[in-house]
Amino acid sequence: MPPPILSPPSKRTYDASKFLTPVLTGLDRAAGCFELLERNLGTRTARIRESLKPGCHGEAGDGSGPAAHFLEPKPRDFRVGRLKFATVAAGSVPRDEDYLRTINRGLSGTAMSAFNLLNEDEKRSLILYVRGLRTGEAEVPGPAVAIPEDPWISEPSKGIAEGKKLYHGMAQCFTCHPAYVPRAQISEYLKSYGMPAEGEFRENLYQSVAKESEWGADITPPNFLVDRIKAGTTREDLVRSIATGVGGTAMPSWASALQPEQLWGLAYYVESLVRIRETPQAAKLMASLQSQPQPPPTPVPH
Numbered sequence: 001m002p003p004p005i006l007s008p009p010s011k012r013t014y015d016a017s018k019f020l021t022p023v024l025t026g027l028d029r030a031a032g033c034f035e036l037l038e039r040n041l042g043t044r045t046a047r048i049r050e051s052l053k054p055g056c057h058g059e060a061g062d063g064s065g066p067a068a069h070f071l072e073p074k075p076r077d078f079r080v081g082r083l084k085f086a087t088v089a090a091g092s093v094p095r096d097e098d099y100l101r102t103i104n105r106g107l108s109g110t111a112m113s114a115f116n117l118l119n120e121d122e123k124r125s126l127i128l129y130v131r132g133l134r135t136g137e138a139e140v141p142g143p144a145v146a147i148p149e150d151p152w153i154s155e156p157s158k159g160i161a162e163g164k165k166l167y168h169g170m171a172q173c174f175t176c177h178p179a180y181v182p183r184a185q186i187s188e189y190l191k192s193y194g195m196p197a198e199g200e201f202r203e204n205l206y207q208s209v210a211k212e213s214e215w216g217a218d219i220t221p222p223n224f225l226v227d228r229i230k231a232g233t234t235r236e237d238l239v240r241s242i243a244t245g246v247g248g249t250a251m252p253s254w255a256s257a258l259q260p261e262q263l264w265g266l267a268y269y270v271e272s273l274v275r276i277r278e279t280p281q282a283a284k285l286m287a288s289l290q291s292q293p294q295p296p297p298t299p300v301p302h
């Protein structure tokens with residue numbers, strides 16, 4: 001008997017393998033790509049194809065495979081030729097390394113697992129194939145957003161303080177994500193940037209607000225004390241996500257609007273929240289914010 005082509009899968013790689021189906025079944029329809037992959041993957045293609053289950057991204061790569069119905073967030077529609085998580089500014093054409101990072105690492109808290117099964121050549125072939133699913137004219141990948149040096153490395157607590165102030169002040173991240181400080185403190189932060197807080201803050205200030213996306217459904221921004229971050233939780237990952245934004249969603253690219261110490265400050269602050277995610281400390285913070293005295297009702301004109 002020939003040795004098994006797929007080495008005994010760990011649970012993780014096994015799970016990952018089922019998401020390969022749509023790419024491989026879609027191959028039947030794209031002869032050129034199929035040949036290329038067949039050449040690179042050899043007999044392994046057939047073996048993988050046999051052993052895989054119905055997939056997520058769909059045969060045409062449109063994000064509507066049979067499993068997609070049950071998944072939240074939904075699989076990417078490759079016809080669009082864009083990714084959410086990349087090194088290019090949100091909305092630009094992704095680079096190969098952006099596909100590669102997601103293939104290698106998966107997206108935390110989603111059905112997209114890491115593809116540990118594949119070797120480098122196979123991954124490159126898949127990227128080529130997935131790019132080929134794009135409809136419309138070929139486009140050139142955007143430039144990678146430059147990530148500046150970390151200026152807070154020797155003073156992390158100052159970085160956190162800078163980020164906290166920006167988050168609830170000038171950058172107003174809390175218009176989509178939850179706020180994490182009392183209302184009075186937000187007013188103080190806003191004033192420190194010469195932005196007087198007039199009127200009331202939004203209702204449910206301590207929860208995220210679902211926002212429209214270009215992916216066909218509203219997307220709720222993460223609450224950093226509760227939800228998983230998809231594209232990595234190191235400061236380097238966070239600064240990249242903040243600098244580039246998240247393609248096709250309301251999360252904008254902040255790279256050109258903010259200074260390096262501000263971008264990194266936000267990454268330090270978000271990391272400080274992510275670090276206590278789902279701990280008693282996080283629950284205590286949320287409870288104390290929820291139990292703040294309500295602001296007096298605004299008088300209704302007669």
Ligand code: HEC
Nearest residue numbers: 171173176211219221229230231232241246249250251266
């Ligand atoms: C206009 C709405 C909006 C604003 C303002 C906004 N975000 Fe987001 N943000 C989103 C949405 C929507 C997502 C979820 C994207 C997804 O998972 O598809 C998100 C996701 C994120 C993520 C997670 C990325 C991942 O890997 O899962 C981080 C970190 C983040 N935002 C940080 C910030 C920071 C810091 C600010 C302020 C500088 C900010 N956001 C302002 C809408 C917003």
